[in-house]
Amino acid sequence: MGTTMLPHDACLAELISFLRTSPTAFHAAASAAALLRESGFVQLDEQASWGRLPAGNYFVLRNESSLIGFTWNGGGAFRLIGAHTDSPSLRLKPNPLRKEQGCLLLGVEIYGGALLRPWFDRELSLAGRVAWQDKNGSLRSALLDVQRPVAVIPSLAIHLNREANKQQDINSQTELVPLAGLIGEAATDFQHLLREQLRSQQPDAEPAGLIDHELFFYDATPPALAGLHQEFIVSARLDNLVSCFAAVQALRLADAQDNCLIILNDHEEVGSVSAAGAKGPLLRDVLERLLPETEARQAALRKSFFISADNAHAVHPNYAAKHDPQHLPQLGKGPVIKFNANQRYATTAASAAKFRQLCTKADVPVQEFVSRSDMGCGSTIGPLTAAELGVETVDVGIPSLAMHSIRETAASVDCWHLCRVLRTFFQP
Ligand SMILES: [Zn+2]
Missing domain, CATH: 2.30.250.10 (Aminopeptidase i, Domain 2)
Structure with a gap:
């Protein structure tokens, strides 16, 4: 705790190493756990009684493929970041x-x-x-x-x-x-x-x-930096291991008064209905153990804020017509706030404004995404968690190309932007 944020190049090198050691959701959860352990976080056993947890830094694994890590101050509100460990x-x-x-x-x-x-x-x-x-x-x-x-x-x-x-x-x-x-x-x-x-x-x-x-x-081909000036990071599983990595790094540096919590769920790519998925009880189970009294838990959740981070579609220069002309998130221009009138994303005016303010504070540019009206829209863990817990939520993510390919492309600077804004969230 208390260490300063890595400079851009060191952050990218650590991200690439995280991608390499995380070929599956199981390995992603293990890589995240290893980084947390390195920073002194203590693993809790779901099969044991936790009693009244003393203030400290903890993490929990379920199915070896989903992870919750948190700083615990004994009560109060939560700052939450969510992402998913699995990829197609x-x-x-x-x-x-x-x-x-x-x-x-x-x-x-x-x-x-x-x-x-x-x-x-x-x-x-x-x-x-x-x-x-x-x-x-x-x-x-x-x-x-x-x-x-x-x-x-x-x-x-x-x-x-x-x-x-x-x-x-x-x-x-x-x-x-x-x-x-x-x-x-x-x-x-x-x-x-x-x-x-x-x-x-x-x-x-x-x-x-x-x-x-x-x-x-x-x-088997490792991730690589590409472009005339290494503008791009090219790798499998950028969706959504970039967000997992940024969340873990933010938590390692967290020093907020509120409790800071990250949840990295498995099974997002197959609908999230599982013991370890975002439609399952994992987050609720952990929160109930931390705050067993309904009244206190509900009050804490109403004061909490959830950033759901999952990659967004950057406009593809060769297929620009696939985007709404007023909403063209570009590579390298910062994280994207995702909007959808039909609640495929949980973003509200209030939650978007909070995230924008955070970006300004972190000196990070920010963009918007909404689908073309004649095209369907993806979804992610944001709306599921918002529906389950009633917590105020914003859906965001770095812009990327070739989502769900075995080799995806994003701008390396956007990974750095995301790391910085999530760190700022946990270091107010
Ligand atoms: Zn995703």
Whole structure:
């Protein structure tokens, strides 16, 4: 606590390292927990009684994929920041192995609203969580990251499909199947790979112990800075790990009189209905344990303010007509306040004004987004949390391009802007 904010370049380097160590929601929660632990935050166990928590800095993990971190002063209002740990991806099926035409293939399900075309022709690695039996027969689970390319989804050559550059459907059952090896090569046995990986991380893993898995493919190419002057950051999962990172960094530096709390939810990309998702009870459960008396809790929540941070669509110079002409959030011009008349975003005039004031204080530019009236609108955890707790909420996010691609683009300076404005929120 009390350390000063990192300068721009150091902040970007830490963001890139956070992106690299967070290939899945599980790893994102673990990366966030590690940073909080480094700053002296103490992990609370949801299975234990917390009693009356002494003032201090704490965090909680649920499902190993959602995290709540907070500073606790014993009562009073909350300053809240929310973001999500998950991103669209390809998840391995329970029995994924297929053998076709001499190749070993791994069947996948699509997780969330992935942009599928960019998944072709990229080196894919595998990460997630496995459940296994230790030498005493007890069930345990562990995070696993293979950390090297283990598969690829080659596209069909243009010579075999002359229509390939026109709009084309992708059949996710038959066309989106990663190739993981050649039949007959001993080292390409999938279970073998998992067991070897597990054993290298968990020496007491029982070789014959059953392994269930929640494993996701991810782009093995690391994040990069791009542009003539490195204006861009290009990476998988910018949506929404940039917000997670900025929230964690803000909390590490928090010194507000109010309690400062960040909630990083899993399952936003699939509708948030889960034990760990924003439509589940996680935040309410933690708040009820901190403030068990309804009256005190309600009064605290009415005085609280929630910044829901999730990436926004920057105007794409090649597709500018996809935006409302009066609302064209540009890369590099600061965080975006998101508006929607139908409550797809929870922003109100009052909450937008508060966020604008915060940006002025942090010396950060700010922009607005609203969808074209003839197009649908996305949503995020803001309205869900507002509906669940009745807390005043603003939906914001950095402008980005290629959202839900395996490789998204944002302006590096916007990541810095977001870090600064969230820090200012927690350091009034
Ligand atoms: Zn998002």
